[in-house]
Amino acid sequence: MKRNLRYFYRLLWQTLLFWVCAMALFAFFRFYGLNSIISISLKGAVANLSMAEIYGYYALTGILLGFIYAIxxxxxEKYSSKRLAIGPSIGLRTITYFISxxxxxxIIMEFISDSYELDIDNSIGWWLDNKVLHSNLLYVFIASLVFSFLKIATEKFGRGIFLKMLLGKYKKPQEEKRIFMFLDLKDSTGTAEELGHLKYSQFIQDFFYDLNEIVAKYDAEIYQYVGDEAVLSWPYDKGIANANCIEIFFAFESNLTKRERYYLKEYGIVPKFKAGVHGGILMVAEVGVVKKELAxxxxxxxxxxxxxxxCNKYNASLLVxxxxxxxxxxxxxxxxxxLGSILLKGKHEKIEIYAINKK
Known part of the structure; x- marks a missing residue:
């Protein structure tokens, strides 16, 4: 519950910041300086408002939109099926946003009408013939596309990373301290042979959907998918906070256990995973032009x-x-x-490794 609330609060302040700025910017473009231009004057309800009040009402609109968009x-994210195709998912969101x-x-027009004792038509369907509102709705639609783009880019590169890429921080390799988890399906070869390539691909899709449901809650970033393996990453401080880099593994196991009946029905097997976790200093750089990414x-x-x-050698699920x-x-x-000091494959120095289990 705490992690869900933390995720919601983070989403809330992001949407509030975006929509307050977006609506204040619209007010500036729409109304700033019009009264000072010859032959142009503000008319109707807006004529009774100062620019400060106009900015205030648009900022209030942004706050309400921010709350609604966050919810x-x-x-x-939490209750709808992530297995919906992108088209239907966007369509459902668009309808919801339009109505909201x-x-x-x-609500804003009703508030202005009551505050300034104006006769503003707020009857059912008032928005159908209101051309001013149509321009507002078009702007909100375009702003929504921008917000969606920023959200997708942030999810792809990680929170904070996208802005740094825009500013060109990683054009030259940078040193960072991060944690990595290699999460791999147990007995993948036998499972693939048993299910066949089509069913096995659907199997992979399903358990990665389950993984994605919890990634944001534990401040994780998915660096790569390699076949049936996922590579997760954290900035070092976020990974060790609340043991996020460990807790996510057991949360993923819990998700899979809850869906055990589904997996047995569809595939006759419940996926089990093994993982290795380590952290330290490494280099990060922006690579590629056509398919740009961080490496x-x-x-x-x-x-x-x-x-x-x-993990296989010591029959362990999670090693750190x-x-x-x-x-x-x-x-x-x-x-x-x-497990003692172990000389890992390809290494020259031994490293102390521990197996971790939930109490």
Whole structure:
């Protein structure tokens, strides 16, 4: 519940900031300086308002839209099926936003009408013939597309990363401290042979949908999907906070357990995963032109992958390096078993590894 609330609050302040700025900008473009231009004057209800009041009402509109958009986005993320195609999903959201936007403008117009004792038509269907509102709705629609684009870009590159890419921070390699988790399906070869390539692809889609439902709640970023393996990443501080980089694994297991009946019915098997986690300093750089993305280079990634490979050897589901384990917050919910100092494949120095289980 706490993680859901934290996710909602983060989404709320983002939508509030965007829509307040967007609507204030619209007020500036629409009304600023009109009365000072010869032959142009503000008429109707707007003529009774100062520019400060106009900005205030548009800012209030932005606040209401921000609240509604946050609630709608949160509800769709949590309760709607992510298996909907992009087209129907966008269509449902658009209809919801359209109805909500008209409701917001109706509330604002009613408020202005009562405050200034104006005779403004707010009867059912008033918006059908109101050309001023039509321009507002068109602007809101365009702003919604911009908001969606920013959200998609942020989800692809990670929070905070997209802005840094726009500013060109990663044109030259930068040093960062991050955590990586290599999350791999157990017995993938046998499962693929049993299900066949079509059913196996659907199987992969399903459990990655389940993974995506919890990624944002644990401040994780998905760096790559490689077949039936996912590579997750965190800025170091966010990964160790509340043991996010560990807790996400058990939350994912819990999600899969809740859907056990579905997996058994559809595939005759419930997916089980193994993971290796490690953190440290590495290099990050922007690569490519046609398919631009961020690439991470350094020993941290290689070590994380090698730790995950040790899961089969020690019959463990989750392994973590000692250096990362020592930095984790809120470790009382887990038990730790040392596997000793292990020389990982391709490495020259041994590393202390621990198996982690939920109490």
């Amino acid at each position: 709608v986005e949160f509800a769709y 936007t008209i409701a917001v403008f109706t 991470y280079h350094g020993d941290v990634i290689n070590t994380s992958a090698r730790i995950q490979e040790e 390096s000692e250096t990362l384990l020592n930095d984790l917050e809120n470790k009382t919910s887990y038990t730790y078993t040392s």
